[in-house]
Amino acid sequence: MKCPRCGEDGDRVLETRTSQAGSVVRRRRECGKCHFRFTTYETIVRMPLIVIKRDGTREPYDRTKLLNGIATACRKRPVAGKKIEAIVNDIEDNISDRYQTEIKSSDIGRMVLERLLEIDEVSYVRFASVYRKFTNIDKFAKELKKIKKERKWKKRYR
Ligand SMILES: [Zn+2]
Known part of the structure; x- marks a missing residue:
């Protein structure tokens, strides 16, 4: 100093x-x-984080809400509570590393999905159907294919 x-x-x-x-x-x-x-x-530096919802309205980021959302998708699945917290911590770190102060709820959803896919596919599908509001099964299948492809790509070049 x-x-x-x-x-x-x-x-x-x-x-x-x-x-x-x-x-x-x-x-x-x-x-x-x-x-x-x-x-x-x-x-401790705490960046205020604002979530932009699908309809364009903004609300302060709520960690508990995100934890509950993931926990609901993982209900009766072999996913430990600690794992769910780790997902949320990882996402928060990711956002704060980029010094982002605003984030779209769909981007958070995507980050959750990427991580859930690595852990449990059933939880992934449940979360996807709630968060993404898939209107038909084709759209959902397409999305799943896309994420799986990205995951392979990431693994190869990591
Ligand atoms: Zn001096």
């Missing part, structure tokens, strides 16, 4: 304290050159 007085980049941490139930870290530092003491705060 650059010293606010002399600009030297080399300090010593004198004390570290967490507050607000561990979500804020406060550090007392001392400049290695001029011995000026200063304080820094560390907090």
Whole structure:
């Protein structure tokens, strides 16, 4: 951390304290050159994420809603709750890595489907029928073929 007085980049941490139930870290530092003491705060960066729904309306991203949606598709299937959480974590990481602040609900759906296909095909089909609102079986078969093809491609070039 650059010293606010002399600009030297080399300090010593004198004390570290967490507050607000561990979500804020406060550090007392001392400049290695001029011995000026200063304080820094560390907090978790949370990007507000807005979901654009099919009808164009926007709503804040809801993790619980997504978890429940996947859990419903995986009901009575050999998919552990931890696996479902891992899917959601992976998707959230993916979105935050791209610094996206808005995402289409259909894009989230697609990300879930890609991951479900790797885990359980029955859950995949259930999720697809709800999320994608397939109007006929041909459309659905086409989509399945497309995703399977992409999956093969990814495996080959990964
Ligand atoms: Zn200094």
